[in-house]
Amino acid sequence: MIDFSIPSDVAALRDEIRAFVVEEIVPYETDPRLTQHGPTDDLRAELVERARKRGLLTFQAPRRLGGREPSHVEQAVLYEAAGWSTLGPVALNCAAPDEGNMYLLAKIADEEQTAAYLQPVIDGWQRSVFAMTEPDGAGSDPAQLSTTAEFDGDGYTINGRKWLITGATGAKTWIIMADVPPNPHGPHGPTLFLCGGDETGIVIERVMSTMDRNYVEGHGVVRFEGLRLPKSALLGEVGNALRYAQMRLAPARLTHCMRWLGAAERAQAIAVEHARTRTAFGKPIGEHQGVSFMLADNEIALQQCRLAIWWACWRLDQGEKGRHESSMVKAAVSEELFRVADRCVQVLGGIGISDETPVAMIFRDIRAFRLYDGPTEVHKHAIARQVLRRGGGHR
Ligand SMILES: Cc1cc2nc3c(=O)[nH]c(=O)nc-3n(C[C@H](O)[C@H](O)[C@H](O)COP(=O)(O)OP(=O)(O)OC[C@H]3O[C@@H](n4cnc5c(N)ncnc54)[C@H](O)[C@@H]3O)c2cc1C
Numbered sequence: 001m002i003d004f005s006i007p008s009d010v011a012a013l014r015d016e017i018r019a020f021v022v023e024e025i026v027p028y029e030t031d032p033r034l035t036q037h038g039p040t041d042d043l044r045a046e047l048v049e050r051a052r053k054r055g056l057l058t059f060q061a062p063r064r065l066g067g068r069e070p071s072h073v074e075q076a077v078l079y080e081a082a083g084w085s086t087l088g089p090v091a092l093n094c095a096a097p098d099e100g101n102m103y104l105l106a107k108i109a110d111e112e113q114t115a116a117y118l119q120p121v122i123d124g125w126q127r128s129v130f131a132m133t134e135p136d137g138a139g140s141d142p143a144q145l146s147t148t149a150e151f152d153g154d155g156y157t158i159n160g161r162k163w164l165i166t167g168a169t170g171a172k173t174w175i176i177m178a179d180v181p182p183n184p185h186g187p188h189g190p191t192l193f194l195c196g197g198d199e200t201g202i203v204i205e206r207v208m209s210t211m212d213r214n215y216v217e218g219h220g221v222v223r224f225e226g227l228r229l230p231k232s233a234l235l236g237e238v239g240n241a242l243r244y245a246q247m248r249l250a251p252a253r254l255t256h257c258m259r260w261l262g263a264a265e266r267a268q269a270i271a272v273e274h275a276r277t278r279t280a281f282g283k284p285i286g287e288h289q290g291v292s293f294m295l296a297d298n299e300i301a302l303q304q305c306r307l308a309i310w311w312a313c314w315r316l317d318q319g320e321k322g323r324h325e326s327s328m329v330k331a332a333v334s335e336e337l338f339r340v341a342d343r344c345v346q347v348l349g350g351i352g353i354s355d356e357t358p359v360a361m362i363f364r365d366i367r368a369f370r371l372y373d374g375p376t377e378v379h380k381h382a383i384a385r386q387v388l389r390r391g392g393g394h395r
Contacts, residue, residue, distance in 0.1 A: 004310055010074045017056060018081040021088040024050050028087055029358055037207050037218030039090055041127075041170045044216045047091035048124040058093040061122045062106050065114075072251065072313035076258050080306070083262020086214040086358070086365060093124050095259070096215065097166050100252030101128040101175060105194075108236040108244060113194055117173040128173035129197075131162045131222060132245065138177065140378045142242055145190050147224060149178035153185040156193065156234075158201070158227040164372075168204050168220030172197040176224070177241045189239030193229055201227030212368040213361055250322045253330040253373045257309050257337075260369055261302065263362045264337045267344040268298045270357050274348050285347070294343040301340050305333045324386050331379035334370045341366045 006014070025047060028034065033043035051057040060075055061067025070078060082088040089095035098121055105118040105128075120126045133139050137146030137160075147160025158178050176193045203223040210219055236244055272295055275286030285291045312325040341363040345352035353360050370376055 002311070002314055004073070004307075004314075006077055007074075010070065010077055013059070013068075014077050014081045016054075017059075017078055017088075017092065018084060020051065020054050020056055021082060021084045021091070024054075025085045025087050025091050029085060029361075034087070034213065036209065036213065038167075038213055038215045039087060039217075041217060044090055044127075047087060048093060051091045051093065052124060056092055057124050058102075058122050060094050060099065061102060065106065065119060065122050067122065072254065072316040073310055075255065076306075076309050076313045079255055079258035080262040080265070083259035084266050086263055086361060088262070089259050090214075090216060093122075094255070096252065096256060097130050098128050099255055100248050101130055101173070103251055104130075104175070104244060104248040105173075105235075107247060109194065112232070113235070117194055117196070121173050126172035127167050127170065127216060128175065129165055129168050129171045130175045130177075130248075131165045131168075132177040133162060133164045135161060135163050135221075140375060142177070142190070142245060145177060145179045145241075147176075147178040149180045149191060149193065149229075151180055151183045151185055151188075155228060155230045156180070158193065158224040158229065161221070161223050163208065163219070163221045165220045165222050166215045167217050168222050169207055169217040170197070171217075174199075174202065175235060176227075177245070178224075180238050187238040190241035191238045192235040192241045192244055193233045194235040195227075195229055195233050199227060199229075201225050210368070212365045214365045246323060249373060250326040251316060253326045254309060254312055254316075254322075256369060256373055257305065257329060257333040260337050260366055261305050261309065261333070264298075264305075264340045264344075264366065265302055267341050267359045267362045268295070268302060270359055271295065271298070271344040271347040278349070291347055294347055298340045298343055301336045305336050308332060324383065327374065327379040327382050330373060331376045331383070334366070335376055338363075338366050338370055 031043060033040045059068045060070060063069045082092050082094055102121055109118050121128050132142060134146055137144045149156040149158045174195050174197055178191060180188045180191045182188045201224060203225055205221040205223055207218045207220050275291050275295060276284055278285050308329045312322055312329040315325045316322040344359050345363050348359055
């Protein structure tokens with residue numbers, strides 16, 4: 001039986017996180033270090049130190065690595081609280097891509113890799129990237145992977161070009177997806193590699209100009225130019241990159257939904273306050289039916305999204321892979337929250353598109369969310385394939 005009652009210790013942690021974000025992090029939303037390319041590393045470091053002092057940093061990490069290891073449903077409650085400010089997850093070290101990378105590395109990195117590349121990320125000292133998407137290769141279809149990792153028996157030589165690589169500038173933990181071509185020395189296929197960011201052969205061409213503003217150091221275009229890695233840089237087994245990526249993506253999609261739910265709630269709170277205090281045609285605008293319906297639609301949508309997220313999390317907590325469930329929830333929630341944010345902009349009138357409030361920023365960031373971790377159409381494509389395979393009417 002599904003039971004969504006929130007244990008008192010989780011509720012207490014949620015309240016602590018919310019208070020921390022409201023009191024200490026919201027004031028940074030107008031800091032000039034929150035740039036067109038996201039928060040700078042310098043701003044991030046300052047925010048992380050605040051969370052460290054409050055004992056809240058990386059609360060989601062496994063216990064064996066210093067975290068509190070909440071269940072997926074518990075994470076839903078906590079990440080929503082963190083998302084009240086788009087800088088909240090950055091401060092708490094539960095923002096993408098680090099959060100998903102930490103999850104994956106905790107599952108498949110060996111002891112040495114954990115010490116060198118995962119623990120410093122969990123401790124907030126360094127950031128990580130996941131480099132998969134390519135201008136002419138992997139994207140919605142990762143099987144189009146064109147970056148290669150030639151194996152000569154001793155080590156791997158990686159060549160290729162990636163883009164939209166979040167946080168590439170300054171990141172010290174790199175997870176790289178590349179294809180090992182058939183070779184006489186061992187297995188082949190799409191493979192993950194783990195290395196440091198200062199390796200010769202990692203060239204950051206530029207940081208892209210994008211409409212979102214929430215990811216530390218923005219999104220980079222990166223070239224791997226004869227990047228030479230030893231066999232010990234293999235992350236997991238050769239040929240398993242797509243399986244590992246899926247392992248990372250099911251929960252990572254949901255944590256995106258949780259954080260953006262928190263941000264959309266904030267937008268709604270701002271829109272509601274505006275609707276109560278701004279007048280037009282002789283009364284507060286919230287008393288005009290056109291506005292009240294937008295606010296009501298938002299309230300309904302927010303609760304639907306919350307329940308959908310909790311349901312998929314519950315399935316993961318039962319030990320299921322949740323690939324189909326997380327696809328459905330990601331597609332539905334990203335589209336629904338986008339409509340919520342859009343209505344909030346509308347209720348605010350002209351200031352809705354300005355930076356006088358964080359609503360415009362939330363709107364732009366949620367727009368981007370409809371694309372990453374699988375565009376809506378790709379999820380629908382996968383959901384439809386599954387439904388056609390097994391027939392309708394099964395739950
Ligand atoms: C903010 C942001 C951050 C990102 N960070 C990272 C990162 O850190 N690392 C990384 O590797 N990548 C990252 N990405 C890239 C992201 O994973 C890709 O944008 C996504 O996988 C889609 O790939 P693509 O952009 O190449 O789009 P394409 O594959 O070119 O697809 C374009 C469009 O085609 C349509 N389409 C594709 N397939 C189908 C289908 N089967 N059925 C119907 N329609 C379809 C969809 O509408 C889709 O939006 C990020 C993207 C964004 C926007």
